Amino acid sequence: MPPNPVELSLEIQPGARFELIDVRKHAAAQSEVFDRYPRALYCSFHTTAGYLEQSLATRLTRATLGIAPYVSLFQTLFPAGAGYRHDDLHLREELSDDQRTIEPRNGDAHLAFIAAGLRNCVKYVNRPRQPVYLVDLDGMNRDRPRRRRTSILAFNVEKIVARERLRVAVSAHPLDSVNIKDPRLGLYAWLDELITHHGISKGRIQLTLAAGEHQAGLTMNEYETLLMRHDLIEVLRNPFRFISEKGRNLLADPWTIPNKTIDYAKYDLVRLFNECCDAFHINESLMERVLARLIAVPARRFLQMKRSVSLLVSDQKVPGRGMIADGTYQSPILVQWRKAAGGQRLIDVTLTRLE
Numbered sequence: 001m002p003p004n005p006v007e008l009s010l011e012i013q014p015g016a017r018f019e020l021i022d023v024r025k026h027a028a029a030q031s032e033v034f035d036r037y038p039r040a041l042y043c044s045f046h047t048t049a050g051y052l053e054q055s056l057a058t059r060l061t062r063a064t065l066g067i068a069p070y071v072s073l074f075q076t077l078f079p080a081g082a083g084y085r086h087d088d089l090h091l092r093e094e095l096s097d098d099q100r101t102i103e104p105r106n107g108d109a110h111l112a113f114i115a116a117g118l119r120n121c122v123k124y125v126n127r128p129r130q131p132v133y134l135v136d137l138d139g140m141n142r143d144r145p146r147r148r149r150t151s152i153l154a155f156n157v158e159k160i161v162a163r164e165r166l167r168v169a170v171s172a173h174p175l176d177s178v179n180i181k182d183p184r185l186g187l188y189a190w191l192d193e194l195i196t197h198h199g200i201s202k203g204r205i206q207l208t209l210a211a212g213e214h215q216a217g218l219t220m221n222e223y224e225t226l227l228m229r230h231d232l233i234e235v236l237r238n239p240f241r242f243i244s245e246k247g248r249n250l251l252a253d254p255w256t257i258p259n260k261t262i263d264y265a266k267y268d269l270v271r272l273f274n275e276c277c278d279a280f281h282i283n284e285s286l287m288e289r290v291l292a293r294l295i296a297v298p299a300r301r302f303l304q305m306k307r308s309v310s311l312l313v314s315d316q317k318v319p320g321r322g323m324i325a326d327g328t329y330q331s332p333i334l335v336q337w338r339k340a341a342g343g344q345r346l347i348d349v350t351l352t353r354l355e
Contacts (some may be wrong), residue, residue: 014136016139018137023133039155040124043150044150048106048138052118053117074112082107092224107231109138110222121309123204151314157354158352162350162351164349179223194349195323204354205313209346216335218309220331
């Protein structure tokens with residue numbers, strides 16, 4: 001058994017806006033040492049490029065459908081250029097005039113990331129011949145490839161060193177989101193102290209909604225006001241808002257049907273799904289169950305499936321000093337779609353050491 005965990009940072013340049021990048025193949029080209037470890041954490045430092053959990057990625061592959069058609073269902077729900085407030089750059093007060101000229105209009109990619117269950121940090125059992133895909137939803141900006149950073153931390157075992165509970169104050173609004181990384185809350189500073197207290201150099205923090213918390217979810221994304229308090233809220237109210245009212249119809253001309261309704265949007269999504277099934281010779285499959293759930297219930301119900309996020313703890317910046325490793329725009333976000341009792345939500349924190 002290898003003595004210590006090993007970490008590799010990769011910088012990858014995608015070739016298209018949507019691309020599946022085999023990160024394991026890129027890592028193998030640099031070093032074969034990862035094959036000697038039984039497990040690995042794969043971490044993306046972006047809010048529009050992430051990983052599927054291994055169990056879901058494996059089921060999609062076994063169903064012969066693959067990851068790309070699965071993701072395309074959510075890209076259909078959130079078409080590019082569908083009038084997202086996040087893309088109204090002139091309203092983005094945090095941007096300078098120079099930034100507005102280069103900032104991507106990618107509200108669709110953020111929402112598809114959240115809805116499709118993409119993760120910033122996932123744990124995989126190491127299977128040398130099995131690819132591990134970084135799913136990039138926004139790899140190009142004005143026909144220029146973006147630079148994507150990802151990290152692989154290979155290890156032998158994961159040991160729990162601390163369990164704590166956070167109390168996060170939420171507003172009285174039934175539809176709301178909270179930036180857990182907001183320095184005014186002091187939660188990240190507290191997590192940093194926890195890491196230091198236990199002397200973790202390589203590890204993981206898992207944030208999980210407490211068992212009694214319902215009508216809420218956790219995700220990792222950019223906490224930009226227009227995205228979180230307008231676009232995401234619209235999705236919670238009506239998951240078909242952007243395809244039915246603003247989106248570009250991928251399979252039919254929306255202008256030929258007056259007063260286009262949500263039911264029409266659902267029908268359009270079914271047509272896309274059926275084309276995928278025909279192309280891949282699939283009948284009763286995982287994807288049919290996924291689509292049935294997606295159409296039958298509102299967005300807040302499939303957001304509920306995501307009850308946890310993970311944060312990488314790494315000492316790459318300062319050897320021997322572990323700290324949370326995340327991207328500039330990444331934040332754990334608590335989303336609720338019903339008023340919380342007592343004005344707070346409980347989140348369980350688990351700190352682990354990777355050896």
